[in-house]
Amino acid sequence: xxxxxxxxxxxFGLVILTPILLVISFLVFCTTGGPVFYKQIRVGKNNKxxxxxxxxxxxxxxxxxxxxxxxxxxxxxxxxxxxxRKHKLDELSQLWNVLKGDMSLVGPRPEVRKYVNLYNEEQxxxxxxxxxxTDYASxxxxxxxxxxxLSKDPEKEYIETILPKKLELNLRYIENRSVxxxxxILLLTQKSIFRIRVNSPSPILRETxxx
Numbered sequence: 001x002x003x004x005x006x007x008x009x010x011x012f013g014l015v016i017l018t019p020i021l022l023v024i025s026f027l028v029f030c031t032t033g034g035p036v037f038y039k040q041i042r043v044g045k046n047n048k049x050x051x052x053x054x055x056x057x058x059x060x061x062x063x064x065x066x067x068x069x070x071x072x073x074x075x076x077x078x079x080x081x082x083x084x085r086k087h088k089l090d091e092l093s094q095l096w097n098v099l100k101g102d103m104s105l106v107g108p109r110p111e112v113r114k115y116v117n118l119y120n121e122e123q124x125x126x127x128x129x130x131x132x133x134t135d136y137a138s139x140x141x142x143x144x145x146x147x148x149x150l151s152k153d154p155e156k157e158y159i160e161t162i163l164p165k166k167l168e169l170n171l172r173y174i175e176n177r178s179v180x181x182x183x184x185i186l187l188l189t190q191k192s193i194f195r196i197r198v199n200s201p202s203p204i205l206r207e208t209x210x211x
Contacts, residue, residue, distance in 0.1 A: 001179055006105050006130075010098035017092060024055055024089060031080045034060045037093060042110035045130045050102040052110060055090040057081025088193055094133050106185045107132025108170035115163060126170045129177065134189040136173055137166035142192050 014021075025036045038056040041049050058076045077085065084090040097103040103110065110131035119126075141147070141162060151157035173181060 002104060002106075002177075002182055003101075005179070005182065006098050009105060010095045013092075013095045014099065017095075020089075021092060024084065024092070027080050028056055028078075028084075032056065032059070032078050040112065042131065043113055043116045043127065044102055044110055045127065047116075047124075047127045049113070050097070050110075052102075053093040053096055055084055055093050057084050057090050091133055098133065102130070104130040104132045106134060106173075106182045108135055108173070109133075109138055109166070115159070118159060118163070119167070122171070123164075123167045125174060126167060129174055134185060135170060136185060136188075137169040139185070139188050139192050140169060141166060 028034075028036045035056055038054045038058070039051050040054075042052040044050045057078060058081055059078060081090070094103060098105055107130050108126040116127070144162060147162065148154040148157060173185070
């Protein structure tokens with residue numbers, strides 16, 4: 001049933017949002033002179049790699065310096081990229097991943113292989129379902145970039161603190177995965193996009209504990 005909703009919503013979204021997607025593509029190309037899309041190998045369901053698509057928000061080759069984005073003032077982010085990231089518009093291209101079946105609208109955010117290799121056996125259970133565009137962890141850590149910007153060692157902070165908490169929330173979702181949870185997370189995501197910031201303890205974070 002969830003796959004049915006994924007296919008229906010992603011197809012509808014791509015059709016309805018076509019004018020916006022074309023405008024974003026035009027702006028990215030004209031202001032940066034590089035590729036419109038950023039393609040990155042992520043780990044999906046059953047531990048299989050797939051190509052994730054995002055509108056490019058950084059200068060080309062930025063991922064060779066670091067896989068993490070540190071704060072809104074990260075020098076690698078382009079001017080149009082800051083706007084797209086602020087309003088989550090760079091994620092819209094992932095509707096194509098959902099339509100193809102690589103991803104779901106709701107599910108654990110797909111990681112790069114580097115971080116997946118650090119999962120313990122329990123954490124690897126997140127690979128039993130399709131990764132998603134949004135989930136409880138995405139909502140809870142909507143300000144992740146700012147958290148990392150305040151850290152002396154962003155990589156260590158991400159691996160030792162943020163990633164384990166994200167995976168804990170991912171596993172809670174998987175254990176209670178249902179159509180009801182699917183729509184609940186979509187609604188909570190809509191709230192977060194409209195500037196409801198999640199800081200513990202927050203109403204949204206508290207809701208993640210009530211399954």
